[in-house]
Amino acid sequence: MTHSPHxxxxxxxxxxxxxxxxxxxxxxxxxxxxxxxxxxxxxRNETSRLRCLPAFFVAGALQSGTADLWRRLKAHSLxxxxxxxxxxxxxxxxxxxxxxFETYTSRxxxxxxxxxLDAAPDSxxxxxxxxxxxxxxxxxxxxxxxxxxxxxxxYRECKANPPQRxxxxxxANRKKGSDGGSTRLVWRWLGLREASQQEEADxxxxxxxxxxxxxxxxxxxxxxxxxxA
Numbered sequence: 536m537t538h539s540p541h542x543x544x545x546x547x548x549x550x551x552x553x554x555x556x557x558x559x560x561x562x563x564x565x566x567x568x569x570x571x572x573x574x575x576x577x578x579r580n581e582t583s584r585l586r587c588l589p590a591f592f593v594a595g596a597l598q599s600g601t602a603d604l605w606r607r608l609k610a611h612s613l614x615x616x617x618x619x620x621x622x623x624x625x626x627x628x629x630x631x632x633x634x635x636f637e638t639y640t641s642r643x644x645x646x647x648x649x650x651x652l653d654a655a656p657d658s659x660x661x662x663x664x665x666x667x668x669x670x671x672x673x674x675x676x677x678x679x680x681x682x683x684x685x686x687x688x689x690y691r692e693c694k695a696n697p698p699q700r701x702x703x704x705x706x707a708n709r710k711k712g713s714d715g716g717s718t719r720l721v722w723r724w725l726g727l728r729e730a731s732q733q734e735e736a737d738x739x740x741x742x743x744x745x746x747x748x749x750x751x752x753x754x755x756x757x758x759x760x761x762x763x764a
Contacts, residue, residue, distance in 0.1 A: 564577075564588075564636075569585070571656050572587075572652055572656050572658075573590060573613075573656065573657045573658065573659055574587055574588070574589070574590040574643075574652065574658060574659055574660045575587065575588045575589075575590060576588075576644075576652065584644065585644060585649055585652075586637075586640045586641075586643075586644050587640065587643040587644050587648070587649075587652070587660055588639075588640060588643060588660070589620075589643060589660045589661050589662040590659040590660050590661065591659060591661045591662075592661070592662045592663075592667075593605065593608075593661065593662065593663035593664075593667075594667050594668040595663055595664050595665040595666065595667050595668060595669075596665065596666070596667075596668040596669045597665055597666060597669045599665075599668075601663055601664075601665040602621060602663075602665055604663065605620055605621065605661070605663035608661065608663070609661075612655075613655060613657055613658050613659055614658065614659055614660075614661060615647075615648055615651035615652070615655075615658050615660060617645065617647040617648055617651065618642060618643050618645060618647075618648040618660055620660075620661050620662055620663045620664070621663060621664055621665060622639075622642050622662070622664055623664045623665070623666050623667075624638070624639050624642065624662075624664065625639075625664065625667055626664065626666045626667060626669075626670040643660050648660070
């Protein structure tokens with residue numbers, strides 16, 4: 536029977552597709568999860584410590600209000616505030632270095648967090664690291680360029696109209712970021728993008744000149760607006 540594209544696939548089919556797409560992740564993620572909890576948590580055996588992952592993920596970006604959004608989210612009674620939601624784990628601790636999946640889950644499995652889940656099983660853990668989107672890897676630079684457009688506008692507005700309490704150092708100085716150097720890196724990206732755009736403009740001018748030269752050779756004389764008096 537042909538499956539209608541408008542009918543959701545069975546959960547078992549969707550889960551199989553996800554497992555096939557990321558086998559390395561699911562090798563570390565035992566199922567089933569604890570059915571009594573809203574957040575994804577599990578035990579490897581009956582006596583092992585409960586391990587958890589975030590139930591939602593905020594793709595944070597520098598200077599985009601990510602930390603402020605998290606501050607507002609955790610004001611909700613069902614979002615525990617004592618876990619490390621701003622960990623930067625995905626960007627600062629890739630697999631090639633000290634970070635690993637168990638380290639990540641430990642950030643959501645502290646004593647205070649587990650106590651909160653025990654008191655309110657419907658609680659939702661979250662990851663809202665501010666640099667996840669900024670330092671993500673994308674094969675196409677177009678995605679990063681879209682972010683840089685917004686980032687540049689944010690900094691220029693911040694410098695032109697600083698907050699009443701004074702502009703943060705990351706806003707006030709392109710060379711001195713309050714985020715441990717990550718701001719300087721983004722400014723480097725802005726410079727590289729401007730250089731890339733200049734190269735593209737130069738290439739277009741060269742191409743237009745070549746096309747004009749070919750036109751002249753093909754017709755034996757320059758177009759009227761390029762002819763000498």
